[in-house]
Amino acid sequence: MIHGFIKMKSKNILGIDVGASGIKGAVVNLETGELITERIKIETPKPSTPEAVAKVIAELTKRVGYEGEVIGCGFPSIIKNGICHSAANIDASWKGVNVAALFSRATDKKVYVTNDADAAGVSEMKYGKGRGVDGSVLLITIGSGLGSALFTDGVLVQNTEFGHIPFNGDIAEKYASNNARKRDELTWEEFGRRFNEYLHLIEGLVSPNLIILGGGISKRYFLFEDYIDIETEVMPAAMFNHAGIIGAALYAYQMGLTKEKEGMRKEKV
Ligand code: BGC
Numbered sequence: 001m002i003h004g005f006i007k008m009k010s011k012n013i014l015g016i017d018v019g020a021s022g023i024k025g026a027v028v029n030l031e032t033g034e035l036i037t038e039r040i041k042i043e044t045p046k047p048s049t050p051e052a053v054a055k056v057i058a059e060l061t062k063r064v065g066y067e068g069e070v071i072g073c074g075f076p077s078i079i080k081n082g083i084c085h086s087a088a089n090i091d092a093s094w095k096g097v098n099v100a101a102l103f104s105r106a107t108d109k110k111v112y113v114t115n116d117a118d119a120a121g122v123s124e125m126k127y128g129k130g131r132g133v134d135g136s137v138l139l140i141t142i143g144s145g146l147g148s149a150l151f152t153d154g155v156l157v158q159n160t161e162f163g164h165i166p167f168n169g170d171i172a173e174k175y176a177s178n179n180a181r182k183r184d185e186l187t188w189e190e191f192g193r194r195f196n197e198y199l200h201l202i203e204g205l206v207s208p209n210l211i212i213l214g215g216g217i218s219k220r221y222f223l224f225e226d227y228i229d230i231e232t233e234v235m236p237a238a239m240f241n242h243a244g245i246i247g248a249a250l251y252a253y254q255m256g257l258t259k260e261k262e263g264m265r266k267e268k269v
Contacts, residue, residue, distance in 0.1 A: 072252025121149025192227025
């Protein structure tokens, strides 16, 4: 078990992205924002209980051969101080679980956990399409659910959950996520038109300067971009679906640095 603070010696950090269908991870070089090991993907266990997912996190860490002490993890729920506060696309038993503590025990490393879309957003702001963009930037991840990360002049507003705003008699992700596309067997045109409706709502609420699309189908944005007609500029994430892994690693590094400074201050007293 790791006690006290850890000196952030290396800028190569393992980033893990927990999704409803897959748990993906790789070591990220944070100087460049690139993956420096093979990306390992393990199917999300069903049911995706805390014990079962923690086992996969430990297995993935071993398979990557990671020897660092700090891990970053993006998790598909509201996360406050490492604790899970919602469970839309994961097992209901996650609610109230200290995800950070559970994964730290499972790996014997210090794991920092944040919302998956927030992680992807942090990555795009530093290395991708949000870099140097002033004003508000909104990243929306399209996968099993819809995730969101909102930045104003580069500062993140955590846990915005714009995929859960009421829309068409339900929450938006039930209508315009990749799961909804598959469930309703939509053509790309039909999906594009639905997603466009959702973007109009978001644009009206947030008036961002830029919308970045991440998640599983961001690579296929060209298939539905013709049906998007909002005023705001929309573009796919530079790192596509890797943004979640890279952002998780970056989040952990930044948290680690903050803790290191706090620890050094306390040691001096
Ligand atoms: C969850 C979010 C998550 C998103 C993408 C939503 O259902 O509520 O926390 O970011 O899915 O995984």
